[in-house]
Amino acid sequence: MTKKKRSRVTLEQVAKHAGVSRATASLVVRGSTAISKETREKVLKAMKELGYVYDRVAANLRSQRSSTVGLIITEIGNPFFSELLVGVHEALDKEGYTVILGTTFDSPEKQDALLSTMLEHRVGGVIISPVPGCSVDMVERLKQWEIPVVLIARELPSGEQFDYIGVDNVEGGRLATEHLIQQGHRRVAFLGGFSNSSVWRDRKQGYCEALEQAGIEIDESLFIQTFATRQGGMEAIKRVLQHPDPPTAVFCYNDVVAFGALLGLKEAGMIPGRDIAVVGFDNIQESALFHPPLTTVSAFPEQIGIHAADILHRRITGDTSEPKRLILKPELVVRESSSLNF
Secondary structure (H helix, E strand, C coil), rough: CCCCCCCCHHHHHHHHHHHCCHHHHHHHHCCCCCCHHHHHHHHHHHHHHHCCEEEEEHHHHCCCCCCCCEEEEECCCCHHHHHHHHHHHHHHHHCCCEEEEECCCCHHHEEEEEEEEHHHCCCCEEEECCCCCCCCHHCCCCCCCCCCCEECCCCCCCCCEEEEECCCCHHHHHHHHHHHHHHHCCCCCEECCCCCHHHHHHHHHHHHHHHHHHHHCCHHEEECCEEECHHHHHHHHHHCCCCCCCEEEEEEEEHHHHHHHHHHHHHHCEECCCCCCEEEEEHHHHCCCCCCCCEECCCCHHHHHHHHHHHHHHCCCCCCCCEEEEEEEEEEEEECCCCCCC
């Protein structure tokens, strides 16, 4: 005998079981903060006891507005993006959104697949840190999808058609390099990252402007491109130490590269901050805890996440104003890895 298929539990049944109105139960499943803790717990308990599953796609179709958004980042292993994710959630959770997270590992193919999957899930909008070297075709496709897209940290060619939130990377590169020059360094290397990234190009521009302003000749042999990882930082510092005229200081593409450089210096029997000064970029939480503590440039990843989420929510709820470009002002944080005053 064929077993009768169990009928789907409705929200009406959940509300009745919890002793609340259907409207209240609906607010709970949509994550509204307007419901008391006691009421929320009653509804959640009823959902669990009845086996209720929220059909988010159907709800989106009924409301004509998706409560799901996509977030596409390079990798969760980079603390910059972990902290940015905290900011996104902090802002979107309050508005009742669910975030679908995807990581590209800087692969264009992976990025395309993630975007397609998110569209299939009818996301209301996407926050994305695009992979380096995105084509103009990619920009056109994003426009054709007709959902809000907010760029973070990295820009796109012709990206002025989208909202963008990031830090002033040129100014940040200048601040880092000027600090090293003020410490008396004339040979400063730029370590990590790749030139196909808009962030790398901007930070290098700031680095070059600071050297030129100080009358120091730019030596392109001191640009060492590697993956923006600890291993990449270790490889970069090893290569630069083999230079016939090695630098006395290094400016690293980000803090993670700087951590690798610090470890590489220790492995070579050198004392970071005394034998070679090291400066990073991002000011992730670990930078203050590393040994020695890392001088770095604050890029405010959590604030970038909060601003991006706020703009995306406004776009989803009807804001049709011109694309916004929000550039945060970087700040230099001086610690032991670069300053002789410690």
